[in-house]
Amino acid sequence: MLEQFVTALPGSLAPILLTMVISAVCKPADARYHTTRVRYVRVAGVVLGIVAAIVFATLRGTGLLTQRTIVNQPTLVACILADIAVLVAFAILVKTNEPEQKLYTAGNVIFGVALALTYFRALPDVILRVTNFVETGQTPFTSDMLLRALGFTLGIAASVVIAAIFSALVSTVGARIFAITGIALTALIAAQHVIDLTQILFSTRVIRLPSFAFQALVWGLNNTLTLVIAQAVVFVIPVVAAFVAGWKTAVEGQTIAEVRIHRKFKRHAYVAVAFSLLAVLGVGAALTYGVAATHVEIKLSEPEKYVLEDGVAKIKASQVSDGHLHRFEYKASDGTTMRFLAIKKGSGGIVVVLDACDNCGDAGYYEKDGKVICKKCDVAMNIATIGFKGGCNPVPIDFENDGTTVTVQTSVLDANSSYFRR
Known part of the structure; x- marks a missing residue:
């Protein structure tokens, strides 16, 4: 209220x-x-x-x-x-x-x-x-x-x-x-x-x-x-x-x-x-x-390590399969520092999204009591809807998961850098 x-x-x-x-x-x-x-x-x-x-x-x-x-x-x-x-x-x-x-x-x-x-x-x-x-x-x-x-x-x-x-x-x-x-x-x-x-x-x-x-x-x-x-x-x-x-x-x-x-x-x-x-x-x-x-300042978790080579960001699937929110940082080709997230949706698969949304920009998300919450507007996401576009959901991006490694093309990240410089 x-x-x-x-x-x-x-x-x-x-x-x-x-x-x-x-x-x-x-x-x-x-x-x-x-x-x-x-x-x-x-x-x-x-x-x-x-x-x-x-x-x-x-x-x-x-x-x-x-x-x-x-x-x-x-x-x-x-x-x-x-x-x-x-x-x-x-x-x-x-x-x-x-x-x-x-x-x-x-x-x-x-x-x-x-x-x-x-x-x-x-x-x-x-x-x-x-x-x-x-x-x-x-x-x-x-x-x-x-x-x-x-x-x-x-x-x-x-x-x-x-x-x-x-x-x-x-x-x-x-x-x-x-x-x-x-x-x-x-x-x-x-x-x-x-x-x-x-x-x-x-x-x-x-x-x-x-x-x-x-x-x-x-x-x-x-x-x-x-x-x-x-x-x-x-x-x-x-x-x-x-x-x-x-x-x-x-x-x-x-x-x-x-x-x-x-x-x-x-x-x-x-x-x-x-x-x-x-x-x-x-x-x-x-x-x-x-x-x-x-206004209680929420600190976002520190970015985790991943492999970046040949224009591809590679994350071990086992690293993000615990059902918790994992944050990663990437510097786009235009110099913009941006963040993306990976999370396993219950019994479903792993999903990769930007740490930003269309409504609140690049405020970011954090995890609390098993919920993923928007830092700016305090709306709790239904984890099952993460990966879908609209509302306060994180912006979805293209990625691949072969069961062992989750990969994101850096060209995909570069194309979405505008979300972090508005």
Whole structure:
């Protein structure tokens, strides 16, 4: 349950917060140009992004799409360009709450495209967690499945509730303060997109990085949780503004009605500030302690020895016939270090697979209590299905077994090196 929660919350938080901020910033212009329908472009962007994310996740989950880079690289470039456009749009809206209709139309198109791309980038990994509700070989309806589903649902719901709490500040501070908040939020989202794109370009050797840039990339990859928490922390900007507005509002007026209005405004500002601060602290605590409680580093077993000669990897069948997982390492012709596994499936034969899958990449597998478990998503494999393609099963590869020696052509391994450099 907790594992699903701490995956669903950070994965859905950024797009939902961005949707809320854009709606808050556009609210005055929406009221002014209420007869136009261009504001629905933003809604269309959200729907398109979610649908595209579901399709992408489905293709990955079924194994129909094995090379995510061909999708991730161009969409990340598009995301970064959209992020820049959104930053410009927010900067313009900081200066004016009443843009001209042409500018309003252009802004909605920019926001719609940005929302579609943000949802598409953020949600596939969240959606794929749904496939982990039921462990391989188990019946669908179990208490464990219900707990996983509950954790997933609570993670998504928490993102929605947090965004709703922050949106309560709009009536106190106005759209301009939220435009400033939007700049900070979009900058953080853009930073994550830049980190992801740089990782792809560097791992595929499209670019080389100087030492300082490489260290920055490593920091970004190791601190994704910090960036997510920072996305909630930026709402301290409207929180401070709301507190100041409430503090400066004097509970006085020429009539009792005016006094009540001022008192109501002051009370609303303080309540919104209190709940928003709790939301910020809640995100930080939930992710920091939640991830710490679920993230126990699993060390993969050391690679075993085998014979490599004449373009063939040779493993003694007796070495891998004990029913346990055996890991081997190979350096591909392109320089990529990759891993492959061998295991005997009960009374069946020996099977050889990559130490990677279509869903979780090269995270690897480990053995625990007689089960083969994915290190990234904690799904336990049904050993009988290992060697078959799809889901979180290890990627199968061609091999031969004459009863004495298991052999794998190095050309087969070389052809699959991309799984270990994504």
